[in-house]
Amino acid sequence: MADAELPLALSVGDPSGVGPDIAIAAWQARDSAGVPSFYLLADPALIAARAHRLGTDIAIAETTPALAPGVFSRALPVVALAARFVDSPGRPDPANAAGIIEAIDRAVADCLAGRAAAVVTCPIAKKPLYDAGFRFPGHTEYLAHLASLHTGTEVTPVMLLAGPDLRTVPVTIHIALAEVPKELTTDLIVATGRITAADLANRFGIAKPRLAVAGLNPHAGEGGTMGTEDERIVRPAVDRLRQEGIDAFGPLPADTLFHARARAGYDVALCMYHDQALIPAKALAFDEAVNVTLGLPFVRTSPDHGTAFDIAGKGIARAGSLIAALKLARVLADTGKRP
Incomplete structure (x- = not known):
């Protein structure tokens, strides 16, 4: 598959926050906002439950990265995680830490293996991860750690x-x-x-x-x-x-x-x-700023906001920053190059 045809890998973030909400909303805006093809690394059952909670009637297709572009126009492509999530909007649970981290790990692995064009991450909260033993200050530092593991080269x-x-x-x-x-x-x-x-x-x-x-x-x-x-x-x-x-x-x-x-x-x-x-x-x-991690051997973007636990599952989270992150990731993946 040519790089321009590769989908973006979107990690769900903390499922107790607005990550599932804005991922669903971004897919719904695929035509009106020109959202590029992506697949969501998540627990399909939780995404279906969140869509139901939001009163959104959408098709969800459990798929693979290779098949995601073919279903994107008609269904939200979800690549299933091995971990399962506790569905508790607004109430972060350390039991979800394994799935949160797995989604990030697999997005990076897919990108470095040529299965995805770029990594886009929904927000995570540090305390639930710390409570489960996560020892990195945040997303940025953990992505650098993964890049170093995959490449054998120290990444700043x-x-x-x-x-x-x-x-x-x-x-x-x-x-x-x-x-x-x-x-x-x-x-x-x-x-x-x-x-x-x-x-x-x-x-x-x-x-x-x-x-x-x-x-x-x-x-x-x-x-x-x-x-x-x-x-x-x-x-x-x-x-x-x-x-x-x-x-x-x-x-x-x-x-x-x-x-x-x-x-x-x-x-x-x-x-x-x-x-x-x-x-x-x-x-x-x-609503438009994007977090971009420079210095990595792959493109990574994310929304510029946090998990917003207080509005998760209420149907009021705005997807503008995630849509901007997806669109910028596509541009950087298609036109950027490494020295």
């Missing part, structure tokens, strides 16, 4: 939030804010900048990506009067990136980095911590 993952008007990258990701100054290093910023520049060129087709590098402290430290990290850590990283031919500039005050005129001057904002990157991305395009 980089989280990119991509919306219609803004791309942001957090250098540090799923750690407490108090730990950021301890974990932030010049080498980490340089490595993140390199991967970001390479994937924006090779996956997104931006020939000479412009990287605006945010400062860690208010006013980017204001010459060391509000913390010394920007001069000691961030500025040397910018200098090294520029020496390598990467169009990076900063450190820049984060409070003036995200308005429209500022955004016109760069292709991505390299931010020093999670919320510095994700707050502007979600504020500008909550």
Whole structure:
């Protein structure tokens, strides 16, 4: 099967959240929203039960990745997991951890084996997984672990939030804010900048990506009067990136980095911590922004929101971000290339 004909592999995420809801809604919008062919890695019985709970009369076809494109127009293709799920919308259950992880594992394996064009993941919640023994900080780090296992090569993952008007990258990701100054290093910023520049060129087709590098402290430290990290850590990283031919500039005050005129001057904002990157991305395009993991040997995207346990199974979850993630995954898989 040619790459352009391969379906996308969609992992269901935490079934107690909105993953099943938005997967069903995305399939229903396949024609109106131009959703590309995908198959859902899930427990078929739970998907049928969730569709019934949502009052949605849809056809569900238990299938294989190879056969999924042929049934996509008439039924939601579901590739069955070995694990079975507890059907408890709004109430996360550690008993579902095995199936949640299996769905991710199999999506990655399918993509690396040439059975899927890209990996798209519905949201997971960390605490139920931690309660079941999962020891990775989040999706991003676990995907890097799987990529390293499959390829035998160490992989450094980089989280990119991509919306219609803004791309942001957090250098540090799923750690407490108090730990950021301890974990932030010049080498980490340089490595993140390199991967970001390479994937924006090779996956997104931006020939000479412009990287605006945010400062860690208010006013980017204001010459060391509000913390010394920007001069000691961030500025040397910018200098090294520029020496390598990467169009990076900063450190820049984060409070003036995200308005429209500022955004016109760069292709991505390299931010020093999670919320510095994700707050502007979600504020500008909550229903359209997509989480993309850079640095992997395969394309991975996901919605930019969480499990939303409080609205699971109620028929009010919006599928816009998942639809955007599916469409972007298709574009990146079809047009992107690795160096």
